[in-house]
Amino acid sequence: MATKVLLVEDDQILARLYQTKFQKEGFEIQLAYDGQEGLDKLKSFEPNIIILDLIMPRVDGFGFLEKFRADAVLSKKNIPVLVLSNLGQDSDIKRAQELGAVDYFVKADISLGQMIEKVKKYLK
């Protein structure tokens, strides 16, 4: 069975690029364009891993993590959340980790291929 990924990213071009790349690598991927949509998707889709942008409209990445952690059902599923950061600002990364994110990427520093590698690492 294909590994399932939920990607929460508001930039549509970036989101489509991840989708193309992850699909090529054999993943099943669902997209959400903000935190609220991500939380809604989780009602019907159970991913093996979540990739989460931080700065988004409506519910941002932090809001997503707070609600995700507070949810009695979701928090028990042990789904790793990897956070995407544009700037690598320490305060943001620290806050995301405190909210339960297992790791982070600074988008400008990595290629899509490296991102796939990192995702695979957390699926082992």
Added chain:
Amino acid sequence: MKDAQNKKPAEEIFFAYHQLRTPLISSKWIAEMLLKGEAGTINPEQESLLKDLYSAIGHANRLVGHLLSTARIDSGELHVKPESVDLERVYSDVIKEFQPMIVKKSHTLVFKKPKDLPRVNTDPRYLQEILDNLISNSIKYTPDKGKIELSINAEKSFFLFTVKDNGMGIPKAQQKKIFNKFFRADNAVQKSNDGTGLGLYIVNGLAKSLGGKIWFESSENKGTTFYFRLPIKY
């Protein structure tokens, strides 16, 4: 720095960088995918154009990175996170990154280090950024077929990193200003107009934040050696 400039940069500035970075990242990833032939085979002419596009995007990305590092230094928001760092690894990453530029300019790269290199307790991101900037300057401001020598000496309580080249050097009269923000030496401006004048300002700011020190020796048309002293333990 003047007090007025020492204030925290407004959140808006970080937000603007965020906004600026997103399209750059997607452009970079698209160029990467096309170059790898993931959207079909490309012909040599297309490949050459895509490589130029990729390098232009990389340049824009670095500019944003420089502005961001400068904003962090000026606002005191560097938040050093020391960890045990394998210097072999840092150097192999840096050298790998610059290999294409070294080959393109037909430079010779020499790397001298002690046999057993102890680990250093520092922030690897900033150490890497310092070395990146120093090595990139050496490659850039040394005429083709130059010699770039990197070395590490491990002393009792500190490491001494050197980056030496036989390039254009820094004019004596301007050496005092070389770490100033936005300053670029006259001969560097003549050579290329794509520098920001921020690289050495950043290097100096980061070195200080790691408890280290940067200095140099340079003579015009003969070469420059930068020294970076970094404590073994932060």
